[in-house]
Amino acid sequence: xxxxxxxxxxxxxxxxxxxxxxxxxxxxxxxxxxxxxxxxxxxxxxxxxxxxxxxxxxxxxxxxxxxxxxxxxxxxxxxxxxxxxxxxxxxxxxxxxxxxxxxxxxxxxxxxxxxxxxxxxxxxxxxxxxxxxxxxxxxxxxxxxxxxxxxxxxxxxxxxxxxxxxxxxxxxxxxxxxxxxxxxxxxxxxxxxxxxxxxxxxxxxxxxxxxxxxxxxxxxxxxxxxxxxxxxxxxxxxxxxxxxxxxxxxxxxxxxxxxxxxxxxxxxxxxxxxxxxxxxxxxxxxxxxxxxxxxxxxxxxxxxxxxxxxxxxxxxxxxxxxxxxxxxxxxxxxxxxxxxxxxxxxxxxxxxxxxxxxxxxxxxxxxxxxx
Amino acid sequence: xxxxxxxxxxxxxxxxxxxxxxxxxxxxxxxxxxxxxxxxxxxxxxxxxxxxxxxxxxxxxxxxxxxxxxxxxxxxxxxxxxxxxxxxxxxxxxxxxxxxxxxxxxxxxxxxxxxxxxxxxxxxxxxxxxxxxxxxxxxxxxxxxxxxxxxxxxxxxxxxxxxxxxxxxxxxxxxxxxxxxxxxxxxxxxxxxxxxxxxxxxxxxxxxxxxxxxxxxxxxxxxxxxxxxxxxxxxxxxxxxxxxxxxxxxxxxxxxxxxxxxxxxxxxxxxxxxxxxxxxxxxxxxxxxxxxxxxxxxxxxxxxxxxxxxxxxxxxxxxxxxxxxxxxxxxxxxxxxxxxxxxxxxxxxxxxxxxxxxxxxx
Numbered sequence: 001x002x003x004x005x006x007x008x009x010x011x012x013x014x015x016x017x018x019x020x021x022x023x024x025x026x027x028x029x030x031x032x033x034x035x036x037x038x039x040x041x042x043x044x045x046x047x048x049x050x051x052x053x054x055x056x057x058x059x060x061x062x063x064x065x066x067x068x069x070x071x072x073x074x075x076x077x078x079x080x081x082x083x084x085x086x087x088x089x090x091x092x093x094x095x096x097x098x099x100x101x102x103x104x105x106x107x108x109x110x111x112x113x114x115x116x117x118x119x120x121x122x123x124x125x126x127x128x129x130x131x132x133x134x135x136x137x138x139x140x141x142x143x144x145x146x147x148x149x150x151x152x153x154x155x156x157x158x159x160x161x162x163x164x165x166x167x168x169x170x171x172x173x174x175x176x177x178x179x180x181x182x183x184x185x186x187x188x189x190x191x192x193x194x195x196x197x198x199x200x201x202x203x204x205x206x207x208x209x210x211x212x213x214x215x216x217x218x219x220x221x222x223x224x225x226x227x228x229x230x231x232x233x234x235x236x237x238x239x240x241x242x243x244x245x246x247x248x249x250x251x252x253x254x255x256x257x258x259x260x261x262x263x264x265x266x267x268x269x270x271x272x273x274x275x276x277x278x279x280x281x282x283x284x285x286x287x288x289x290x291x292x293x294x295x296x297x298x299x300x301x302x303x304x305x306x307x308x309x310x311x312x313x314x315x316x317x318x319x320x321x322x323x324x325x326x327x328x329x330x331x332x333x334x335x336x337x338x339x340x341x342x343x344x345x346x347x348x349x350x351x352x353x354x355x356x357x358x359x360x361x362x363x364x365x366x367x368x369x370x371x
Numbered sequence: 372x373x374x375x376x377x378x379x380x381x382x383x384x385x386x387x388x389x390x391x392x393x394x395x396x397x398x399x400x401x402x403x404x405x406x407x408x409x410x411x412x413x414x415x416x417x418x419x420x421x422x423x424x425x426x427x428x429x430x431x432x433x434x435x436x437x438x439x440x441x442x443x444x445x446x447x448x449x450x451x452x453x454x455x456x457x458x459x460x461x462x463x464x465x466x467x468x469x470x471x472x473x474x475x476x477x478x479x480x481x482x483x484x485x486x487x488x489x490x491x492x493x494x495x496x497x498x499x500x501x502x503x504x505x506x507x508x509x510x511x512x513x514x515x516x517x518x519x520x521x522x523x524x525x526x527x528x529x530x531x532x533x534x535x536x537x538x539x540x541x542x543x544x545x546x547x548x549x550x551x552x553x554x555x556x557x558x559x560x561x562x563x564x565x566x567x568x569x570x571x572x573x574x575x576x577x578x579x580x581x582x583x584x585x586x587x588x589x590x591x592x593x594x595x596x597x598x599x600x601x602x603x604x605x606x607x608x609x610x611x612x613x614x615x616x617x618x619x620x621x622x623x624x625x626x627x628x629x630x631x632x633x634x635x636x637x638x639x640x641x642x643x644x645x646x647x648x649x650x651x652x653x654x655x656x657x658x659x660x661x662x663x664x665x666x667x668x669x670x671x672x673x674x675x676x677x678x679x680x681x682x683x684x685x686x687x688x689x690x691x692x693x694x695x696x697x698x699x700x701x702x703x704x705x706x707x708x709x710x711x712x713x714x715x716x717x718x719x720x721x722x723x724x725x726x727x728x729x730x731x732x733x
Contacts, residue, residue, distance in 0.1 A: 264456035267423045272517075273444035273473035282469070286460045 035342035044336040058343035074322040076229045082303040088243035093250025101258040114248035126312025129241035155237035164230035170222035179209030234320040257288030300355045373434030373524035380429035390581040402558045406568040407578035413561045449518035450527040455510045457502040464498040467516045488516045528560040599729035611696040615649040630692030640732035650722035656698035658714045665715040675706040
């Protein structure tokens with residue numbers, strides 16, 4: 001009987017297994033294979049295009065090649081973009097959720113108002129914000145209503161860059177960042193678990209940071225020439241629009257989590273002497289940790305595949321506001337550089353995987369631990 | 372260590388008044404049980420004392436200090452909730468330490484207090500566990516531990532045992548009583564279970580529809596209930612209440628219940644009462660050898676409806692003179708339905724209630 005059930009289950013699942021295998025994993029594999037070839041150039045669309053195995057040449061070109069500069073800036077944009085979107089949408093969403101969680105009057109109305117941007121498509125959001133961020137309209141003339149001078153900032157066409165760094169020194173910068181993360185994390189845990197914090201976090205952080213500072217010159221250069229990258233101020237408008245669109249969404253996620261915490265727990269916390277701040281810090285936020293993790297994953301993958309909003313706001317050809325996903329489209333379908341486009345796709349895929357795989361592992365462990 | 376005083380405390384939710392002018396004085400170290408059917412306002416009274424609900428009118432004083440405007444954390448009270456309300460993401464230790472941490476006590480002091488409380492409650496082996504990995508009884512103990520680490524001047528319990536199974540409830544009830552004897556802290560305990568009320572309380576407060584019906588020791592509320600409601604609520608199996616007529620007066624007074632006519636000494640309130648409700652406790656009905664202690668006139672012939680043996684004693688449902696009643700008798704009674712037997716009423720313990728107001732006639 002059990003065997004019989006298994007056979008039935010297998011045949012029921014077979015169509016989806018086959019479809020998944022071909023159209024998801026098969027195509028990922030195929031894309032990876034294409035990225036290892038030299039498919040592209042003038043004869044790319046020939047009936048029998050020439051495709052020679054080229055190893056990781058496309059990847060090398062993207063990260064360290066003479067012509068990969070625009071991709072590298074797009075990657076930097078994507079990093080700043082993801083970090084700002086996560087910080088902005090989660091921060092604002094959390095603040096809104098906490099405000100609404102305290103049941104102000106008109107709570108239902110505000111909830112709808114804040115969630116409403118989610119209902120719009122990116123094209124609509126993009127168009128609205130393009131108008132609002134126009135140099136002589138919308139946001140820039142707001143101060144004139146209060147009798148001030150209009151702002152002069154060019155939200156979407158600024159050519160200024162801040163936080164500039166030389167791509168040559170990428171390895172050094174990564175080492176410094178890692179060291180900083182370890183040290184901050186170490187201080188965070190210092191009160192709770194002093195031993196673990198000191199040995200596993202603070203010490204390696206200090207060693208890594210100090211080592212890089214002293215002997216950073218010995219690290220290999222990431223590029224054979226100087227190449228400056230940084231946060232292009234033109235991307236601020238796009239970040240603003242995305243944060244506007246997704247803050248309500250994270251608010252709804254958090255609000256659902258907060259509402260799920262029983263009143264007794266709040267009462268207990270209140271009797272235990274936890275004020276509002278302590279309640280959210282020690283009770284509510286740790287309890288909605290799964291929601292924070294989901295929000296980080298959802299928002300980071302949204303920011304990694306951001307395409308339509310940028311297309312609607314600054315068009316495909318504005319280098320300052322480029323994004324790898326947009327670059328992938330242009331490289332593949334405008335320039336017909338299929339192999340390089342595939343390489344960009346695989347890079348994006350790997351970055352997304354670094355966000356999602358730890359989550360999958362931890363949820364799998366939790367499920368096994370729960371048994 | 373504190374007295375708790377409620378003077379003319381009322382609570383209104385919108386147009387609904389759920390607590391009416393409650394006056395209550397709880398002595399230092401006293402174990403008070405608030406009991407009543409669901410919706411009687413007992414939990415609201417407790418939550419007002421804790422500061423989790425505002426007081427619509429009246430005043431609450433803890434240790435002589437008016438606390439109406441004092442925040443819950445500053446009232447020096449600790450509360451144990453029905454569903455434990457443990458913080459699920461914290462270990463047992465962190466749960467118990469949380470209030471001390473909020474009060475910014477030094478780490479060593481917190482450690483000492485938590486370990487001490489864990490020792491008392493036999494929780495030491497579980498300090499590193501999360502609440503989810505504990506049984507119901509253990510969670511209940513953690514909830515109590517969280518309350519006792521603070522050494523509050525008043526303990527508040529909101530139906531703390533009602534999520535436990537019957538056996539565990541009995542065990543925890545005894546532990547609670549021992550804990551109170553050991554800590555001797557003023558305790559206010561809310562329950563709908565009259566057995567908990569009877570066993571735990573120094574004094575019981577019976578509430579109904581937001582009003583105090585009676586305050587008294589367990590024996591007082593059992594033997595001298597002020598009205599029909601209290602008589603019916605306290606006691607298990609419940610008191611037999613039957614419509615009856617009192618005729619005659621003085622030594623000739625007779626209580627007529629259906630076909631039964633029993634001589635009684637009517638209380639002063641019942642000088643010229645006629646229609647009454649008669650209340651007879653199941654344990655005030657005797658059979659067999661114990662009949663000898665009762666007056667001959669109080670003995671009647673009865674027909675067995677059903678006999679249930681509950682280990683050391685038995686419950687007997689019978690009809691006598693057209694009245695159906697329940698008796699709780701000593702020993703194992705093996706009587707078949709329809710069997711006739713003689714039983715006697717201990718009418719010294721008879722309660723008479725006014726048919727209109729339900730008040731006890733004394």
